[in-house]
Amino acid sequence: MICDLKYIYIYIDNQICRGKLINSNLYKYTNTTSSPVPIQERAMVVFTYADEFTSPVSPARLFKALILDARNLIPKIIPSVVTSIEIVEGDGLSAGSIRKINFVEGSEVKCVKNLVEEVDEENFIYRYSMIEGEALILEKVGKISYEVKFEERAEGGSLNKMTSIYYTKGDVVLSQEEITAGKGKALAIYKIVEGYLLQNPHAYAN
Incomplete structure (x- = not known):
């Protein structure tokens, strides 16, 4: 912070x-x-949070599965959570594209829209902002930006970093519970995709 x-x-x-x-x-x-x-x-107060996770899966495979092919893979392996990922504007990968993640009926959040800011396939970096969804959070913030980075580890696998930047409205201070709730959902999806890649070593290997 x-x-x-x-x-x-x-x-x-x-x-x-x-x-x-x-x-x-x-x-x-x-x-x-x-x-x-x-x-x-x-205008806004800025809070920054950073997390790091290690994985036995390579950066390239994680990046392909979680970022490049997310619209196909995630609804396929987590149908009880995500029903579909739509490309609302653009091609879904270039700056300015908008991705809409639709959750199953009865979920606390019906959908989330993310604005793509950068997809760096060479360095395995994805930057985007959440522009719709998580109503309780967006009542308090003007913008939430994210940077996801997948890095090689000398011992194999990857070091995965996620930075979240919250631009709150006025003097609003977000609670730890509000921060961890959104990050917990993202981490859960990450772990499921990681598990899928470990069980299917040839998936996204090329």
Whole structure:
């Protein structure tokens, strides 16, 4: 979390800025302006969380299964959770594409829409933002961005990193439960796909 008692980090004009508390109503953003900015004009508070997981599966296979062919594989192996993954705009892989993940009837969340920002097939990096879904979270945030990176391990397998950036509305602070709920779903899907790849060593091997 990039926040402490003396400073607050916010998102203004496409820049992450550090603000120093002057009094209960004013923050001074030393890296954007020399004039104090009224607290009500603050756009967003930024919180960053990072997780790392190791896997015996190679980065290339995980990237192909979880990112490149997700729309086909995930509904196939987890039909009790995900009914389909639709490409709403674009081709699903290029920047600006929108993927819609539809969950089974009765799920807490009916669907989630993700905006693709980058798919780097050479370095196994996927960047995207959630733009619809998880209603309780999106009531409090203006945007949630994710970066998923799959890296080779010297001893084999992969080191997989996921960074989540929450741009909250105003002074909203997200609870640990709200953060872990969304990450828990993603991790569950990740582990199921990993298990599938371990049981099918030839899948996505080429």
